[in-house]
């Protein structure tokens with residue numbers, strides 16, 4: 001047992017921290033201005049420029065297998081990187097990676113979709129959720145009917161991240177109604193790779209956050225048979241794998257953001273004076289700072305444990321649910337306290353706290369809501385899949 | 390150094406571990422407190438590491454980073470290795486009680502005594518004490534030319550052309566190898582340690598030696614200076630915004646510059 005980051009992990013952490021401080025944080029005011037003017041937070045050119053700068057230093061494809069040009073450093077390193085990058089709200093992502101399920105593609109699919117996604121030439125999105133099927137993923141309605149060597153897709157997907165910008169979607173549709181029903185929704189659905197040029201339409205959904213997802217409309221969209229990802233009727237597991245991967249990463253994002261926010265609160269508490277003394281001398285403020293620090297630390301260990309478990313080749317779903325549930329709630333509590341400590345200033349758009357406040361609310365909803373995480377955790381315990389202690 | 394037709398450069402970088410002055414500095418018992426301080430490679434030394442790597446990549450050869458300090462300095466040395474330096478040497482001076490720039494320069498001089506080198510690079514100053522003494526003192530003890538605050542360096546054979554920042558003016562100097570030069574801001578933009586570099590850094594050689602293995606006596610290298618007190622600069626005062634007609638503001642400004650700040 002060694003509860004410390006290794007020398008390499010510490011050096012990666014320090015390097016990313018420096019990159020974030022030097023390259024990303026200076027863009028924060030521009031990002032806020034762009035967003036207030038309804039423009040993209042970060043232009044595509046700027047994102048590309050930053051990704052290339054990171055690539056020069058080898059920060060590219062952190063957990064992409066080496067055979068696809070990545071660094072393949074595993075989940076712990078990814079967690080460390082995600083926590084550091086979340087210290088700014090500048091929506092930057094290191095390049096060189098692709099959705100985990102695209103690796104299940106055949107050679108042709110890898111060449112056509114996986115590699116261009118890794119290289120940043122194509123943008124992907126993943127669509128499971130429908131107006132009638134969110135938490136209840138088994139209730140999807142979209143259908144795909146075979147016609148010669150094509151599949152004809154009809155239905156609607158909603159809340160799809162990147163759905164407005166994507167060149168292609170990995171979309172889940174029912175391919176065998178009977179099997180779908182008899183298996184309780186676990187079989188009879190298939191994952192298709194559908195190019196935008198095949199005819200699906202997207203519509204932006206305005207949300208409380210700064211980037212909105214999209215609804216996708218499929219009306220007789222014809223997808224060639226060669227675009228089936230994985231097995232016909234075996235798409236449900238792929239869907240779960242896609243959702244499962246990102247789960248603990250939400251916790252990592254919450255930890256990084258909360259650390260930065262707490263730093264802001266500490267600085268403000270030392271500076272802001274009321275009734276002749278800095279507010280940091282008041283117990284009411286001190287306790288908020290102490291509680292936040294303890295909760296951040298707890299969330300960080302849950303996140304690192306979820307990442308470490310996966311690196312050991314073990315099933316990390318239980319750990320990931322705990323990291324997601326606790327992390328995203330911790331993030332919401334911390335941003336609320338930090339806003340409170342800043343008083344009226346915290347509520348203004350002069351400071352980015354309100355922006356974080358709006359972003360943090362999403363963490364408790366997507367990739368499985370709080371309630372769904374609790375359902376998973378308690379089910380694992382009640383059914384004896386996981387033991388207490 | 391000549392190897393066949395190819396010129397191979399032996400480059401050393403002297404490197405200091407300092408605290409990050411962008412973080413909050415706290416003084417405790419007359420000393421800067423280590424608690425919660427972030428440590429980094431002295432930013433001017435980082436320019437030196439970058440330049441050494443660039444020169445090695447251009448001319449071939451080897452870069453060795455040397456740091457005088459304690460075991461904690463290993464971290465900064467490993468960072469330099471991750472940036473691309475080939476070897477690292479830590480000279481431990483923990484046992485020396487009274488240390489100053491003379492101490493560091495003398496230890497380094499003893500280290501370099503039996504070494505072959507073409508170029509020793511360092512930072513112009515450290516961002517903590519800012520004395521700018523170690524480089525020039527070392528060159529003096531080694532009896533080699535020294536150029537400070539360089540912003541450019543070109544090497545052709547044994548000849549070296551250096552551009553230096555002379556407090557705002559630019560000087561171009563010609564000198565020769567072996568040379569000690571100290572880096573000024575503007576020399577280059579240091580790279581980030583690379584991810585593959587970080588993973589390899591652990592396998593690169595890092596040698597640790599005790600200062601007394603260099604055949605020097607503590608008495609000869611002890612501080613020549615004494616630190617009387619350490620204090621933070623006065624807190625910045627809030628700015629003053631002048632009101633009224635432009636003509637009145639100008640008058641008030643002139644009065645302020647005269648009476649309050651006494652700059653005219």
Ligand SMILES: Cc1cc2nc3c(=O)[nH]c(=O)nc-3n(C[C@H](O)[C@H](O)[C@H](O)COP(=O)(O)OP(=O)(O)OC[C@H]3O[C@@H](n4cnc5c(N)ncnc54)[C@H](O)[C@@H]3O)c2cc1C
Pocket residue numbers: 126127128129133134135136158159160161162207212213362365366367368369370371372375
């Ligand atoms: C910004 C954003 C981006 C998204 N990106 C994507 C994406 O890229 N791809 C994608 O496929 N989906 C995406 N989603 C969809 C997201 O995963 C769903 O919104 C989420 O799973 C919840 O589903 P729902 O909105 O239908 O809520 P519902 O499932 O209708 O839930 C409503 C409420 O009931 C609770 N609830 C539901 N079932 C139970 C139960 N059995 N027991 C107790 N409580 C229950 C829920 O927790 C919630 O509080 C995104 C959503 C948002 C908001």
